[in-house]
Amino acid sequence: MTTDRRDTPIIAPKMHHATFLTLKLDEMVAWYRTVAGMTPVHYSEAAAWLTNDEANHRIALICHPAVKKAVDKPTSTGLHHTAFEYACFDQWLDNYIRLRDHGIVPFMCLDHGITMSMYYADPEGNGVEIQFDCFGDWAASKEWMWAAREFAENPIGEWFDPDKLVEAREQGLSQDEIHDGARNGKYRPENPPKDVLLPEVY
Numbered sequence: 437m438t439t440d441r442r443d444t445p446i447i448a449p450k451m452h453h454a455t456f457l458t459l460k461l462d463e464m465v466a467w468y469r470t471v472a473g474m475t476p477v478h479y480s481e482a483a484a485w486l487t488n489d490e491a492n493h494r495i496a497l498i499c500h501p502a503v504k505k506a507v508d509k510p511t512s513t514g515l516h517h518t519a520f521e522y523a524c525f526d527q528w529l530d531n532y533i534r535l536r537d538h539g540i541v542p543f544m545c546l547d548h549g550i551t552m553s554m555y556y557a558d559p560e561g562n563g564v565e566i567q568f569d570c571f572g573d574w575a576a577s578k579e580w581m582w583a584a585r586e587f588a589e590n591p592i593g594e595w596f597d598p599d600k601l602v603e604a605r606e607q608g609l610s611q612d613e614i615h616d617g618a619r620n621g622k623y624r625p626e627n628p629p630k631d632v633l634l635p636e637v638y
């Protein structure tokens with residue numbers, strides 16, 4: 437490989453989509469519709485391309501005869517999760533309630549400092565993080581992530597129980613009060629997950 441080590445400026449491409457192999461095409465399409473409001477732009481027997489914004493697709497799903505079930509997915513290399521972001525705390529927490537009413541609940545919830553995040557598993561066991569930015573400003577959260585000792589010392593964050601957040605909001609606590617409380621372990625679940633590995637999905 438020839439390498440030019442001079443510091444040449446680059447125009448960086450933006451991330452556009454993620455593509456998954458699946459054995460459960462219809463189930464996956466339905467799940468991403470429910471969870472993230474994604475709709476198919478093209479949907480056939482063999483594949484589907486889904487989006488929930490102006491892009492022609494954000495998630496693609498391929499159902500090929502050679503595809504087989506993943507082995508030891510939670511501990512295999514590769515993608516851990518994709519992530520979706522809400523613009524504010526209230527929309528994010530309302531979405532938790534909406535999905536809970538559909539019987540879809542996160543397998544782990546973490547206050548990372550930069551974001552508060554709930555992690556779901558899709559029908560194939562791929563992680564899907566749904567977050568909001570605690571700073572409400574990417575520049576500010578990026579600066580904090582880069583510079584804060586608090587993040588360096590605990591980059592994973594604190595576990596929280598989303599039902600305790602719903603209760604706190606009903607009691608009139610603000611987003612910042614709830615975020616601070618979560619960072620201090622006030623909403624920790626009874627039985628926090630042991631690690632951040634994906635659950636085994638059958």
Ligand SMILES: [Fe+2]
Nearest residue numbers: 517518519565
């Ligand atoms: Fe993430």
